[in-house]
Amino acid sequence: xxxxxxxxxxxxxxxxxxxxxxxxxxxxxxxxxxxxxxxxxxxxxxxxxxxxxxxxxxxxxxxxxxxxxxxxxxxxxxxxxxxxxxxxxxxxxxxxxxxxxxxxxxxxxxxxxxxxxxxxxxxxxxxxxxxxxxxxxxxxxxxxxxxxxxxxxxxxxxxxxxxxxxxxxxxxxxxxxxxxxxxxxxxxxxxxxxxxxxxxxxxxxxxxxxxxxxxxxxxxxxxxxxxxxxxxxxxxxxxxxxxxxxxxxxxxxxxxxxxxxxxxxxxxxxxxxxxxxxxxxxxxxxxxxxxxxxxxxxxxxxxxxxxxxxxxxxxxxxxxxxxxxxxxxxxxxxxxxxxxxxxxxxxxxxxxxxxxxxxxxxxxxxxxxxxxxxxxxxxxxxxxxxxxxxxxxxxxxxxxxxxxxxxxxxxxxxxxxxxxxxxxxxxxxxxxxxxxxxxxxxxxxxxxxxxxxxxxxxxxxx
Numbered sequence: 001x002x003x004x005x006x007x008x009x010x011x012x013x014x015x016x017x018x019x020x021x022x023x024x025x026x027x028x029x030x031x032x033x034x035x036x037x038x039x040x041x042x043x044x045x046x047x048x049x050x051x052x053x054x055x056x057x058x059x060x061x062x063x064x065x066x067x068x069x070x071x072x073x074x075x076x077x078x079x080x081x082x083x084x085x086x087x088x089x090x091x092x093x094x095x096x097x098x099x100x101x102x103x104x105x106x107x108x109x110x111x112x113x114x115x116x117x118x119x120x121x122x123x124x125x126x127x128x129x130x131x132x133x134x135x136x137x138x139x140x141x142x143x144x145x146x147x148x149x150x151x152x153x154x155x156x157x158x159x160x161x162x163x164x165x166x167x168x169x170x171x172x173x174x175x176x177x178x179x180x181x182x183x184x185x186x187x188x189x190x191x192x193x194x195x196x197x198x199x200x201x202x203x204x205x206x207x208x209x210x211x212x213x214x215x216x217x218x219x220x221x222x223x224x225x226x227x228x229x230x231x232x233x234x235x236x237x238x239x240x241x242x243x244x245x246x247x248x249x250x251x252x253x254x255x256x257x258x259x260x261x262x263x264x265x266x267x268x269x270x271x272x273x274x275x276x277x278x279x280x281x282x283x284x285x286x287x288x289x290x291x292x293x294x295x296x297x298x299x300x301x302x303x304x305x306x307x308x309x310x311x312x313x314x315x316x317x318x319x320x321x322x323x324x325x326x327x328x329x330x331x332x333x334x335x336x337x338x339x340x341x342x343x344x345x346x347x348x349x350x351x352x353x354x355x356x357x358x359x360x361x362x363x364x365x366x367x368x369x370x371x372x373x374x375x376x377x378x379x380x381x382x383x384x385x386x387x388x389x390x391x392x393x394x395x396x397x398x399x400x401x402x403x404x405x406x407x408x409x410x411x412x413x414x415x416x417x418x419x420x421x422x423x424x425x426x427x428x429x430x431x432x433x434x435x436x437x438x439x440x441x442x443x444x445x446x447x448x449x450x451x452x453x454x455x456x457x458x459x460x461x462x
Contacts, residue, residue, distance in 0.1 A: 005073040005096075009066045010034030011087050012077035013053055014043040017169065018100050020143045020154040021075065024107065026051055027157055031065055035086055038445070059089045069094040075103045078172040079397045101169070104143060105177030108164055114140070114296050115178050117168035117209055118186030118222065120342040121289050125186060127317050128293035130156055130165045132310030136302050140165050146336070149315035163300065168209065170202070171195065175209045183213045184220040184296050186289070188229055189341050194369040194398075207232045220295045222288070223249060240270075240299065242291045244284055251295040253287050258353070263287060267294055267307070274304045278312050281321060283349020290314075319447060321349065324454040331357065331437045332457050334450045338366045338443035340377035347384040350439060360435035361385035362426070362453075363409075364442035365393045368401040371408060379412035387433060388415040391423055394444025423449060427456050 008025045010018050013034030019042050026032045026049060033052035036043050043053050054061040066072045074090045074097040090097050114133070116126040123145040130142035131150050140163035142148075142156040168175035168183070171192050188206050196202035203226070210219050211234050219233060223243030233239060242251040247268070256265040263282045267274045267290075279290060294307050302310075316322065325332035331354060337346045343363070350359060363382060365371045371378070371393055382388050390406040406420050421429050426449065430438070438457060440446055 005030070005071055007031040007033075007066050007068075007072040009062070009072055009074050009090075010076070011074065011084065011090075012036060012080045012100075013046065013051070014038070014040050015077045015079065015100070016042065016145050016147075016154055017104070017143070017167070018075070018077050019043075019046060021100060021103055021107070022046060022051060023049065023153065023155040024143070024157065027155075033063055033066055035061075040448075057085050059086055062086060062089070069096070073098070075100055078174075081397060099172070099174070099177075101172065101174030101177045104166060104174075105179075107143070108166060108178060108180075111141075111164040112162045112182075112300065113178060113180040114163065114165045114182045114184075114300060115168040115175065115180035115209075116165070116184045116186070116292075116296070117170060117175050117206065118184070119170065119189045119191045120337075120339055120345070121186035121222070121285065121292070122167050122169075123336070124286065124289040124317055124320050125184060125292045125296075126165050126167045128290055128311070128314055129296050131314045132293060132297040132302050132307055133163055133165060133300065134158070135306045135310050136297075136300075138163055138301060143167065144317075145169065146320060147318040149317065150313070170205060170209075173205055176205065176212065178209070179212050179214065180217065181214045182218040182220065182296055182299055183210055184222075184292055185210060185225055185229070186222040186292060187341060188225060189339070190373070191339055191370070193373050194367070203229060210237070213237055218296075218299045220292060220299070222292065240295055242288070242295045244288050244291065251291050251298075253291050256287065258282065267291055269294065269298055269304075271298055272304060274308055277308055280312075280314065281316055282353045283321065283345070284352070285345035285349060286321060321346065324450060325457055327458070330435065330457045332440075332454055333438075334440045334447070336443055337441045339370075340374055340381045343378070343381040343441060344384075346439075346441065347381065350437070351384065354437055357437040358386040358435070359384070359437050359439060360387040360389065360430075360433060361415075361439045361441060362389045362391065362446070362449075363440075364391040364444045364446040365406055365409065366443040367396055368393055368398050368404045371406075372401055372404045375404075375408035376412050378409045379414075382409065383414040385415045385439075387417040387435065388413055388419070389426065389429060390418070390420045391426070391442070391446065392420075394442065394446070396444065427452065430456060
């Protein structure tokens with residue numbers, strides 16, 4: 001993306017998608033600064049990388065460099081409320097102000113864009129894809145929705161590569177700013193109904209995203225994509241399917257076995273079989289993600305050896321089946337799961353790998369609207385836990401909705417033991433429960449509890 005601007009200012013710079021773009025502009029030599037509400041680990045790392053960040057919504061804190069509309073581009077996240085004073089200042093004073101999704105769309109222009117969408121799985125699939133594609137002759141850049149443990153970043157840059165892997169987010173219809181050459185859709189389930197209103201409208205947005213793919217481009221579909229999506233795809237697109245143990249699909253994993261901390265499987269592809277892949281990330285849904293990434297990569301030139309090398313060296317994504325502690329006394333795994341389908345897949349993988357251990361699940365609901373729409377589905381998925389601990393709802397961009405609290409999930413959940421507690425009370429409760437397998441789940445600020453929980457469970461509370 002060529003820009004006439006010298007300075008880029010981010011409103012909501014700590015968001016995982018925003019921070020990747022901020023890192024991109026910093027790497028390209030722009031002056032970069034921004035605001036965020038809280039000083040998260042992401043923000044702390046941005047500061048270490050030389051990006052100025054402040055945490056109070058005050059126009060007085062905007063550096064003088066960034067107050068000239070002729071030299072400053074402003075990028076914001078739709079999670080920022082409309083009455084935010086800094087955003088209002090920029091809008092009222094002649095600045096060019098664009099959403100994160102529009103900026104990402106510009107960054108992908110003229111590139112071979114490999115876009116990964118879906119109501120869950122997209123962060124893992126896009127990260128695995130980038131881990132494979134960097135091993136190819138053409139390599140790739142990547143804008144990711146999580147921190148890759150291989151790159152230790154949500155951004156990977158290969159300035160000379162024509163390939164760019166991006167996570168295509170359905171929130172706020174963000175993915176409609178992309179025009180990919182290859183598009184993957186992992187799952188289409190009801191979510192973000194505060195944006196779309198109903199499932200049918202959301203599904204139509206996924207169809208529109210797929211149909212933005214270039215002429216005779218590739219569409220890669222997960223195993224459960226409804227026929228109402230498939231039937232509305234453009235006729236010129238090359239449609240491929242992927243999954244696990246289904247010979248009717250174009251790409252599928254088979255001969256799956258577990259042992260010595262690894263999952264071993266073959267992948268059947270239209271280009272031949274890749275045998276004996278040794279994969280560190282267990283669980284059926286994680287294998288499915290690996291197959292989806294294989295499909296995208298091979299359709300863009302990756303060889304069987306490059307796929308094998310990428311998968312076997314894939315280290316995972318922070319907050320995706322992220323093992324924090326593994327000892328004889330206790331296992332602790334953190335995951336970003338915040339939708340009923342994601343929670344069900346995560347818990348199924350945990351049960352598969354640790355069939356004898358009792359699960360203590362800690363879940364922080366994300367958004368009042370999502371809780372209102374799906375509290376029964378959350379309750380059903382979380383009932384797999386032997387013990388469930390519910391934290392208060394994380395509001396993010398929303399104001400409270402009367403009558404919508406974590407109690408809605410609690411009252412409908414059938415876990416053998418269940419609790420509602422404040423974050424400040426969590427460690428005391430864990431001390432009383434003496435759990436053997438602890439899971440943290442959610443997309444709010446529950447990530448800030450991960451280190452304290454790990455320290456507590458390992459006997460180091462400092």
